[in-house]
Amino acid sequence: MPRNRPIVVVGDTLLDTDVEGQAHRLAPDAPAPVLDVTEEHNRPGGAGLAAALAGAFPQDGADRPEIVLVTALGQSRSDQVVRDLLAPRVRLLELPLRGSVPVKTRLCAEGRPLLRVDRGGGTVGPVTDEVRVALAGAHTVLVSDYGRGVAARLRAELAVLAGHTQVVWDPHPRGEPPVPGARLVTPNAAEAVLLCPGEHPDADGDGLHGHGRRGAALAAQWRSAAVAVTLGRRGAVLARPDDEAPLYFPPLQEAEGDPCGAGDCFAATAVRALADGALPEEATQEAVRESGAFVAAGGVRNPALWGGVPSAPQGPSPLRSPLSKTDDARALAAAVRARGGTVVATGGCFDLLHAGHVGMLQNARRTGDCLIVCLNSDVSVRRLKGEGRPITPEADRISVLAGLDCVDAIAVFDENTPERLLRELRPHVWVKGGDYGTERLPEAATLEEWGGRVLLLPYLDGRSTTALARRAADHHGTVRASGPAGPAGLEQSS
Secondary structure (H helix, E strand, O other): OOOOOOEEEEEOEEEEEEEEEEOOOEOOOOOOEOOEEEEEEEEEEEHHHHHHHHOOOOOOOOOOOOEEEEEEEOOOHHHHHHHHHHOOOOEEEEEEEEEEEEEEEEEEEOOEEEEEEEEEEEEEOOOOHHHHHHHHOOOEEEEEOOOOOHHHHOHHHHHHHOOOOEEEEEOOOOOOOOOOOOOEEOOEHHHHHHHOOOOOOOOOOOOHHHHHHHHHHHHHHHOOOOEEEEOHHHOEEEEOOOOOOOEEEOOOOOOOOOOOOHHHHHHHHHHHHHHOOOOHHHHHHHHHHHHHHHHHOOHHHOHHHHOOOOOOOOOOOOOOOOOOOOOOHHHHHHHHHHOOOOEEEEEEOOOOOOHHHHHHHHHHHOOOOEEEEEEEOHHHHHHHHOOOOOOOOHHHHHHHHHOOOOOOEEEEEOOOOOHHHHHHHOOOEEEEEOOOOHHHOOHHHHHHOOOOEEEEEOOOOOOOHHHHHHHHHHHHOOOOOOOOOOHHHOOOOO
């Protein structure tokens, strides 16, 4: 990213105050806890927090970008506190505010919120020439809309900007709809339900496909390139307009902690990634990773964000299977269904198992309660790939897959495609790498017979089995490999 072109964050800044203490007794005059206050912390919230996070913690060797925050501030004491907090971190461009910055105060007992008190707010004044110049010179723009008027005041300028500049829009049900042409929009799951036209809150429940369908509908409605619906501990779903097979990005760790500010971290990371040349898929994956790490490290309570001593690293908590491994895939699927769990299946040859395979299998396992691998037999692989394949015999492929913690069971099939086996297993979700298109998956129609769905996962780091085999043949002259390669050199059914 050119150093002379900043990331510009536009939106409503808040003042967040945490009043910490202990509550071990009730008030004598009401059934309410008494909070014995021990400390009080102020920090910027809303667009102010997003701007601070966009400029915090650059990767090793990376330049810290200039962050410009366009927001509305008044003349109250609370507004001055916000200015003082932001001054070391961002270049502040103010719109006049008739009133005061909104203040959200959380009363917390031993880290757990008891009550939140909201006050303040006002009317945003006219746009200044200085703000117009800053927007015109932006490399990338993040709109952090909290429905307080800044995005509405700047809507005309932002609509023009989206025609030639990457815009990330973090929406709010009370705020402005994203301007057409936004590169990425980042509602959370609850916001997506409220913002989706005609959507009943209970439609599709909390399923990944429901979130994906809403994301695709919103992308079409807003005419945005992509919508990432954030799911908290479950990661995010990325959809494009009218997309029937959105991408799911599961978390890399179980993040225990205060989720306050995680959405701002997600949007700030996404805009940084896009500014560095990432695609929306790559930006979403990075945002899921960073927002999970943000929560695990203490979130907005982490002193390292505000110049204090960093919290002790908590490290990732791997998502582990509660089920014992079994070689009877059909019995496992039936048992998981009987207890109301989600059966996930995936399939392929898995000849010369590589890092792309392993990453896809690990992510697939995170989408449900068990993962069953439908494995092409030696006869099936030879029929599909030609003489010389498989390179690794069936027994060895089973052994390698069984050694992965993320694989709960393996079922072998002899046909070209696993429709017959899928009808026996009846999985809720059939997972394939994101380089597929649904029109190329004959299994999709089979899954629909019992309401199952196809889910595409990102497959960005894979290696082609065919390419690996040919490379080995070039070196040793002993391996013969054939078979079609898919887009970007990825073998589609390996």
